[in-house]
Amino acid sequence: MIPFNKPPVTQKELNHVLEVINSNQRLSGDGAYTKRCHEWFETNLNTPKAFLTTSCTHALEMAAILIDIKPGDEVIAPSYTFVSSVNAFVLRGAKIIFVDIRPDTMNIDENLIEAAITDKTKAIVLVHYAGVACEMDSIMEIANRYNLYVIEDAAQGMMSTYKGKALGTIGDLGCFSFHETKNYSMGEGGALLIQNENFIKRAEIIREKGTNRGEFFRGQVDKYTWVDIGSSYLPSELNAAYLFAQLEEAHIINKDRLKSWHLYYDHLKDLANMGYIELPHTPAGCEHNGHMFFIKCLNIEDRSNLIEYMKQHNVLTMFHYVPLHSADAGLKYGEFSGKDRYTTVESERLLRLPLFYKLDEADILFITNLVKDYYLKKTNTSEILNIQS
Template identity: 40%
Template sequence: MIPFSKHCTAPREAQYVQESLASGHLSGDGPFTRRAAAILGAHLNGAPVLLTPSCSDALELAALLCDLGPDDEVVMPSLTFSSTANAFAIRGAALRFADVDPTTFSMELPQLQAAVTPATRVVVAVHYGGVTRDIAAMRDYCLARGLRLVEDNAHGLFASCGGQPLGTFGPLGTLSFHGTKNVSCGEGGAVVVSDPALLERAEILREKGTDRHRFLRGEVDRYTWREVGSSFLLADVLAALLTAQLEYAATIQARRHALVQRYCELLAPRAAELGLELQQVPSGYQPPAHLLAMLLPRGVERARVLVAMRERGVQATSHYEPLHLAPAYRPPLRRGALPSLPVTEDIGCRLLRLPLFPDLTLEAAERGAVALCEVLQQLGAGARGRAT
């Protein structure tokens, strides 16, 4: 069976973990945390990076920095993971879900404009698969209206738009180092602080609401509780694992891009014939090769496709269920009637992902692409037969 995802072991992982264990500094903000943050900052135009235990924690820290209340609304796409919504919901704000673009699968400027209300305070741009078209325009739109832009860039490390790294367009961005991501430490995340005015407070909130970071730098002789925060530090032993992954990132990315290219070489020429719609990468955009996402033909049951792919030895999978249709989205979290998000609902029913990880061979990717074409031919012919 070709698995959907598999951890790629970097050459120095075991060495760095052993060094961390030997150092005795296993808790947060140790030497490997500093090394990993420095590598990430170099990829992100020098923006400060604060490592966290998960992207969920990174989003919660970002939400704390937004100072939201029960009268405020946060706009985000419905096509995202529950962590995006949870982070802002627990701050007491209402959520207003937006639709997504049918080609990038991300919320772009038209969908954002349609969702914003006078109560909107924060906009969360979720870059699905690390792909977006209008992030610069959305940044300008938010700046003109006094809205804070937070980028949920869990999928998009190493992506760039017009030469600028994704995750640095808004004052705050978040990253994920979960086991399924391009670089991983099992569980981990980060906040990218592109607005210098937010950095000091972000460091306080991350350290249980204290100025311990200043104490550790020798700037004060003791640290005190400054405001309500939480514990958002990644264990340094996990940062050791992340450091090894980041040092190996060029190899990881080269392999992932080669696999995506091979998949597209096989699938794109047959997409129109099969009714397959591949996620589109806009011009001037450098994608992260995180996901290989596509929409199945209308009238073909995704569940049957997944079973048929498994019978052929390939573990394909679906993805997010639209959050605006989830049981948790009810008043006071929701204001008014359920939104009409036809593109999101269509994508939610038809989205399919194929295996993609660095140790996947080109031959295995070819098997996956060929298997999908065979399945769609078989099921598509059956669907056409039933329709007639």
């Protein structure tokens, strides 16, 4: 069986984790490896401040607290995303206003955002799907004009850029995921990147259970106490050490994943040219990170049949999000602005193929040949689909 995902491993992780254990000093958060991770983000991504968190979900929850979301506020977001993108704001009492997506990138349609803004709107939450950037210039212009916060859910966007700027560093706050399904992993984990420097001091307090413990450890106060709301958003040093091994190899991992992504694209473009499938689109000015390779089938029935066909040949493929506005909680805590022209229909066509660090080129060839073979048999066509051995 070719799995859908394998968590990345560089072979440096064990040495770093053992160093933390053998030092016999600190296993809890904010030790030496956490600081190294923070410095890596701040230097390599050009962000004023970064904080490791226990998940991207928790980074988003911190963002919701930092921008002071209250009951009655509205937050604009795409429906085609993971629940954490909006749940973090619902927890603070916000109503989610879902906006349709662009069919080419599966990102929020920047041209529909302004129509969704009301006097209750507090923020726009963006999701950079598959590591491909939203149209940030337009969105930031709208946000500035209406005095709205911009939160980047860059869970899939580590090492991706928009016009040379790292995703997660363009809006007020950016959120990363280091779950085992992401390009860089600490098992479970995330990070909050802060561009609006007014948030830095409070973010540290919120992350440390609402206390000024950070100031105490730096010798800035003689004792620490409860000063604000917060929670325990610190990952352990073991997690940070594991992640740092992958940050050291970040460019190598990125190059490997992009190679696999382009192999998929090259092997399947003939099939796309014949109209059997659609391939991912990357707008000008966007550099993605090879997080995901997907195709779009003709419809949901076609996708279901292809998933089963691939499974019969020991290849695990996956569909992705069920639009949130159609879920019970989505109906309760949000509403769709305008018409659902693309969100549902495009979500029902999308199929993700296996993609992970060190995916064998021969496996990619096997997978793409299977996709071609499926459509060859399905259409009973004699056209040559360039099936290779």
